[in-house]
Amino acid sequence: MLAEKFFNLDRNSDLFQLAIRPPSCGGGPEFKGLALIGDKFLDTSLIANFNEIGITDSGIITQKKQEFHNERTLVEIGKYLEIPSYLHPIDNNQDITNKDIKETVESLIEVSRKINGEDYTTKKIIHLYEIASERNFLDVNWIGKLNEYYQGKTKESMPDIKPERVDGEEHLPIYEAKYELEIDNRKYSVSSGLHNNKKDCRRETARRMYNEIHGISNDLSQENTFTEVNNYAIPKNIKTNVKISLKEKEIVFTQPNHEKNSNSQINLSTKTGEKLSDWFMRKSGKNPFGTLLLLSARLSDVSGASWSASLDEGELTLLNLSINGNLFFEIGFGKSKSQSKKNAGLQMIVQADIFEWIEKNHPNEMI
Secondary structure, eight states: OOHHHHTTOOTTSHHHHHHTOOGGGTOOHHHHHHHHHHHHHHHHHHHHHHHHTTOOOHHHHHHHHHHHSSHHHHHHHHHHTTGGGTOOOSSTTOOOOHHHHHHHHHHHHHHHHHHHOHHHHHHHHHHHHHHHHHTTOOOOOHHHHHHHHHHHHHSSOOOOOOOEEEEEETTEEEEEOEEEEEETTEEEEEEOOOBSSHHHHHHHHHHHHHHHHTTOOOOGGGTOOOOOGGGSOOOOOOOOOOOOOOOOSOOOOBOOHHHHOTTOOOOOOOOOOOBHHHHHHHHHTTOHHHHHHHHHHHOTTEEEEEEEEEETTEEEEEEEEEETTEEEEEEEEESSHHHHHHHHHHHHHHHTTHHHHHHHHSTTOBO
16 A cells, blocks of 8 residues: 555655655655654554553553554554655665664654644554554564563573574674473473574564464464575775865854843743643644744753854754753754754754653643
C-alpha cells in the first residue's frame, strides 16, 4: 500500500516531498523537524488509545508502546507502506538505511497531522498498530519475557545468551547462537538463525527458546537477518586532497539588538488551559526558533541566546540554549535569516530532545 494513499496525502505537495527526503536523500532540518514531532505524536496517540481501551498500568502501557514504536517495527511498517520506493539517495553508491525508513514513517505521520488533523491521523496510527499485531511486526522484548518466565520457575536469572561468530568478513561478521535451559527437570535446546549483529542474534534466540518451551512453532527462515557478504566492498584506505568549500577566512557573528538589552520583554498568553507539552508540539512545527524563545520566557530553567552571520551563499544562525545549566549549541543555514533561524531551531529541538525534557520535568504544567 502506498503511503500517500494510506494517509490521504497529495504526493505532489511540498509537505509530502519534505517528508520523504531524509538527509541521505537530500533532506535537511525540515525533515528532522517533521520526524521529531511525528515521533512524539505517535507516542501520544498510542498512550491515549491504550487508556481508551482500559489499559491504565503505566508499565504495561510503556511496554506495549515500545513494542510498536521502535526501529525494527517501523521499518516493517515502512515496507508495508512501500516507503523504500520513495527514497532515492543522492549518492548512487549509498543504500537507504533502516533509520531513513523509520524517520520517514514518523515524518509522514506529522504531515498527515498537519493536513488531515489529529483525530484522523490518530485513527491511522491505531490502524498501523493493528496491522503490526496481525503481521507479527511488533518487537517484543523476548529476552525480558524469557527471563521473567525463567525466574518464575527457578527463582534465578537465566544464563546469558552468547552469540559466536561463524562466518563473514571483518567489517560484516555473521553470528549464530546455541542455547540451552533446564526447567522443571526438562532440558530445552535451540539454535538461532544467522545475524550480522549480536543484539538481533540474542533476541531471536530468546524468542525461539520461549516458543520451544511453550510448544509454539519456530520459523527460522523469517529470522535470518544477515546480508550476503559479497554484496559489500571491503573497505580500503586511499590518499586524496581536502577541498575547501568557502573562501571566507573568518565568519563574524553578531547578536541581535533585542538580546543585547537584558530588559527586553515579550508578551505571553496565560490561563489558556493548554498543557505546556501540547503547546510546544503545536507551535514548534511552524516556528521552532520563536517557540524556543517563548519557552525561555515561560520557564526559569531555560535560557537562550543567538547570533547571526551573512555569507555570499546565505545566512547563518548560531543558537545557544541552556537547560538546567546544560549548554547546547546549533548552527542553522538558509537563504534567508528566517530560514536559517528555523533550521537552527529545528536542530536544537532534536539535539536537546526538548519534547522529552518537557515531559520529564514539566509533565503537568499548564500555560
